Amino acid sequence: MQFLRYPEIVGPALSGRRTGENFRSLRRPTIQTMPKTIDHPPDLPIVAAASDDFLAIAALDRDSWTDSPDDPFVADGEHVWKIWCEQALVFVAKGDGGTVVGAALAFPVLDGSFCLHKIMIAPDHRGRGLGSRLMNAILDALDGLKKACFLTVDPKNSAAIRLYQKRGFVIARTLRDYYGAAKDRHIMTRDPGSAGALPPR
Numbered sequence: 001m002q003f004l005r006y007p008e009i010v011g012p013a014l015s016g017r018r019t020g021e022n023f024r025s026l027r028r029p030t031i032q033t034m035p036k037t038i039d040h041p042p043d044l045p046i047v048a049a050a051s052d053d054f055l056a057i058a059a060l061d062r063d064s065w066t067d068s069p070d071d072p073f074v075a076d077g078e079h080v081w082k083i084w085c086e087q088a089l090v091f092v093a094k095g096d097g098g099t100v101v102g103a104a105l106a107f108p109v110l111d112g113s114f115c116l117h118k119i120m121i122a123p124d125h126r127g128r129g130l131g132s133r134l135m136n137a138i139l140d141a142l143d144g145l146k147k148a149c150f151l152t153v154d155p156k157n158s159a160a161i162r163l164y165q166k167r168g169f170v171i172a173r174t175l176r177d178y179y180g181a182a183k184d185r186h187i188m189t190r191d192p193g194s195a196g197a198l199p200p201r
């Protein structure tokens with residue numbers, strides 16, 4: 001069975017059976033080359049997510065979409081967050097007592113690039129730079145891997161689009177009715193190392 005579609009992401013293949021534990025140990029060498037804590041004192045730490053963070057991240061995912069609380073397309077569930085915490089790039093912002101107050105995720109796709117699928121900050125922690133720092137952490141990791149990435153975003157989400165454009169994402173195209181009638185999405189792409197050019201407000 002072919003588990004390691006992207007061996008350059010997870011490190012050299014192990015011989016023998018590829019258990020979940022083996023996967024975690026495969027991924028560690030790459031992850032540990034990244035800074036565990038982003039240097040931005042005295043603010044909250046940004047760290048690579050642990051496997052056990054999946055429940056807290058899924059809960060945050062349900063609470064973060066204040067502009068579309070009833071949208072069935074938005075929140076991802078515990079099962080896939082568990083996998084992502086172990087197999088993808090997931091960074092979290094941790095508040096008092098280790099509470100997860102922000103998370104960002106990028107996972108690899110078939111062409112070898114990454115999908116930057118989610119970035120979300122708990123509503124009462126927004127506007128304090130956490131989203132920027134989480135985005136910087138995940139893009140530093142992707143730059144370290146020399147990986148291009150893409151994301152999709154609601155064209156009305158100007159705060160998020162600004163965050164992305166400032167870091168090198170460009171709008172590649174807009175897909176009309178992507179999630180259904182009037183649910184359009186911008187596709188934004190970024191090459192590794194792109195610093196970004198921000199258009200005027």
Ligand SMILES: CC(C)(COP(=O)(O)OP(=O)(O)OC[C@H]1O[C@@H](n2cnc3c(N)ncnc32)[C@H](O)[C@@H]1OP(=O)(O)O)[C@@H](O)C(=O)NCCC(=O)NCCS
Pocket residue numbers: 064065066117118119120121122125126127128129130131132133153157158159160162163166
């Ligand atoms: C988008 C989001 C992640 C930003 O996180 P944040 O911690 O509030 O962002 P920051 O404080 O780092 O600010 C990032 C930039 O957005 C701007 N911004 C923040 N909130 C904004 C708002 N409500 N309206 C307009 N701009 C806003 C900031 O001014 C800043 O721009 P600057 O760097 O030019 O100064 C957060 O608002 C969020 O979780 N939203 C809900 C989930 C979501 O929409 N995710 C993105 C789609 S996947």
